[in-house]
Amino acid sequence: MRLSLLLLLAVLFSAQLSCAQSARYAIIPKPTHLREQSGTFALPANLTITVSETDAQMRQVAELLAEQLGTATGRRPSIATGKRPAKQGIFFALNKKNKLGAEGYELRVTPKQVTITASEPQGLFYGMQSLLQLMPVEVFSPTPVAGVTWAVPCCTIEDQPRFAYRGMHLDVSRHFFSVDFVKKYIDLIALHKQNTFHWHLTDDQGWRIEIKKYPLLTQIGSKRDHTMVGRYADNKFDNKPYGGFYTQDEIRDVVAYAQKRFVTVVPEIEMPGHAMSVLAGYPALGSNPDKIVPVTGKWGVFEDVLFPREQTFQFEEDVLTEVMDLFPSKYIHIGGDECPKVQWKESRFCQELMRKEGLKDEHELQSYFIRRIDKFITSKGRRMIGWDEILEGGLSPNATVMSWRGTEGGLAAARQNHDAIMTPGDFCYLDKYQADPKTQPITIGGLLTTEKAYSYEPVPDSLTTAQAKHIIGVQGNVWTEYMIIPEYVEYMVFPRAVALAEVGWTPKKDKEYADFNRRLDVHKKRLDLLNVNYFGAPINDKFTYQWPVETKK
Incomplete structure (x- = not known):
C-alpha cells in the first residue's frame, strides 16, 4: 500500500512537472511533433545568427530574426555565413533531403545552440516563428525591454503544415x-x-x-x-x-x-x-x-x-x-x-x-x-x-x-x-x-x-x-x-x-x-x-x- 501511494505521488508530480514544462512551449499553431527537454539556451550578449549558404531568402529570414531580437533586447545580433554555427549561436541550414516538405522545418534547442533546418527558406521562416514563440513574450515588444532573462527552453520540434x-x-x-x-x-x-x-x-x-x-x-x-x-x-x-x-x-x-x-x-x-x-x-x-x-x-x-x-x-x-x-x-x-x-x-x-x-x-x-x-x-x-x-x-x-x-x-x-x-x-x-x-x-x-x-x-x-x-x-x-x-x-x-x-x-x-x-x-x-x-x-x-x-x- 505504501509503495502504491509513493507511485501515485510520483505520477502526480510527473504530471504537474509536464504541465509546468508545457507552459514554456506555448506555440501557435501547435507543432506536429514537439519533444520537451530540460535546460535552456541563453542568448549571449553578442549573438551571431549563421546561415549555411549564400542564399538571399535565407539571409532575409536571418535579417527578420535579427531585427526582432534587436528591437526587443536592444542588442541586434550579427549575421554570418558558414557551414558551422557560431559558439552559443543560432544556425539556419538548408537540407534538401529534409522530408517535411517545402514549409516544414526541424528546430533543435540545446544549451549550446539553436539549429533550424528545412528544405526551403519558407520552412526556415516558420521555424523562426516557432523560435520566437519559445522566447519570453517580450520578444514581440516594439521597444527594448529591460530585466528579461532572454532564454529559450530546450526541445526538439519536427513540424509541417496539414494544408498547403x-x-x-x-x-x-x-x-x-x-x-x-x-x-x-x-x-x-x-x-x-x-x-x-x-x-x-x-x-x-x-x-x-x-x-x-x-x-x-x-x-x-x-x-x-x-x-x-x-x-x-x-x-x-x-x-x-x-x-x-x-x-x-x-x-x-x-x-x-x-x-x-x-x-x-x-x-x-x-x-x-x-x-x-x-x-x-x-x-x-x-x-x-x-x-x-x-x-x-x-x-x-x-x-x-x-x-x-x-x-x-x-x-x-x-x-x-x-x-x-x-x-x-x-x-x-x-x-x-x-x-x-x-x-x-x-x-x-x-x-x-x-x-x-x-x-x-x-x-x-x-x-x-x-x-x-x-x-x-x-x-x-x-x-x-x-x-x-x-x-x-x-x-x-x-x-x-x-x-x-x-x-x-x-x-x-x-x-x-x-x-x-x-x-x-x-x-x-x-x-x-x-x-x-x-x-x-x-x-x-x-x-x-x-x-x-x-x-x-x-x-x-x-x-x-x-x-x-x-x-x-x-x-x-x-x-x-x-x-x-x-x-x-x-x-x-x-x-x-x-x-x-x-x-x-x-x-x-x-x-x-x-x-x-x-x-x-x-x-x-x-x-x-x-x-x-x-x-x-x-x-x-x-x-x-x-x-x-x-x-x-
Whole structure:
C-alpha cells in the first residue's frame, strides 16, 4: 500500500512537472511533433545568427530574426555565413533531403545552440516563428525591454503544415484600409504560419486598384457619395463622400513586403456580378450604355451586372493583364458569386447568345462567362479561383472552388477532382458576432465563437482518400460592411483567426481546444505587445466602433 501511494505521488508530480514544462512551449499553431527537454539556451550578449549558404531568402529570414531580437533586447545580433554555427549561436541550414516538405522545418534547442533546418527558406521562416514563440513574450515588444532573462527552453520540434493553402481574406471595398494596416495584417498572417492573403479589391461599393488602361475605374469607381450606417434594416445613410484606392506602386510595395514573409497575395477582381463600381465609369459593359449606375453605399446584392459581350471580355482581359503584372501569385480570384440574372433574362442580346451557344439557362450563361475568363487566366500560366457559385451551370476546367455557402460546394468540387478551399460561413466568416450581441458593436449577424471556429474540420469522412486530397486548405473571411476602422477589423478577426490558423496547420488528431486555450492565454500577451485590438484585449475601450448618430433617410 505504501509503495502504491509513493507511485501515485510520483505520477502526480510527473504530471504537474509536464504541465509546468508545457507552459514554456506555448506555440501557435501547435507543432506536429514537439519533444520537451530540460535546460535552456541563453542568448549571449553578442549573438551571431549563421546561415549555411549564400542564399538571399535565407539571409532575409536571418535579417527578420535579427531585427526582432534587436528591437526587443536592444542588442541586434550579427549575421554570418558558414557551414558551422557560431559558439552559443543560432544556425539556419538548408537540407534538401529534409522530408517535411517545402514549409516544414526541424528546430533543435540545446544549451549550446539553436539549429533550424528545412528544405526551403519558407520552412526556415516558420521555424523562426516557432523560435520566437519559445522566447519570453517580450520578444514581440516594439521597444527594448529591460530585466528579461532572454532564454529559450530546450526541445526538439519536427513540424509541417496539414494544408498547403492557409489563408486570410480582407475586403477593402466596403471600407478602405491603408497600406500600413494591410502590412500589419500580413505580419499577423505570417506570425500564425498562414501563407495567403486574399485581397478583395473590387465590389459594388468601390474599386480599389489602379488600372492604367481604364482610369475611370479609380477616378469614378473608387468613390461613393454616402455609406450605410447602423443596422441594414434601418436603411439609413450618412451624407459623406467616401473613397480610396491603391496605386500600382503601392500594390507592388505590399506584394514585395508579403513575399519577404512568405505570404502570397491573391487579388480578387469581382465578375460578372458585384460590378457597380465598374459600370459607374463604363456603363457600356452592362445592360445599357446610357444607364447611370452609381457606386453604391448600400450593402447587399444588386441587379446591375456585367454583360457577356466581346467588349466586356476585352475589358476583363486588359484588367487581368495589369493585375497579373502586379501579382505574381499562382492564383487569381475572379469572384463569380451572387450574380443576379434578371437583366440577362430581359436582354435580347443575352437570349440570342444563349441560343447561339446552346446554353439552356442563365446559369449556363454565367458558366460561359467564367469559362472564357478561366481560359484566359490559364493561358497566362495562372489558376483561377471562384466562389462556389461558379459550380452552377458547369465548372470551368481549371477552376479552384472557394466554398462559402456551407461546405457543399467544396465537396462537390473535390468529387469532380477539382481543388477546393474551405471557407464556410458558419465557421470561417469573421464578420459574425463572437459574444452576446447586446454586448457587442453592430455586425452582420450570426454567432461564431473562437471555440466554434477551432472546431471546424475541413475534410469530412464522406470523401474518399483521393477526393480528400483536393481539399487544399482553409481560409478566414473578413467582410467589412460594419468594420469602419482598422481596430474594429482586429477586434473581429482575432483571436478567431488564430483558431483557424491551427485548423489549417495542425493535424486533426492533435487538436484539443482546452490545450489551445492555454496556449492562447500566453499568445494574447504577444498580441498585446504587437498592439492588436483583439476581442477581449485591454485596449478595446479606446476605440469607437459605431457610426455617428446623425443620419439621413
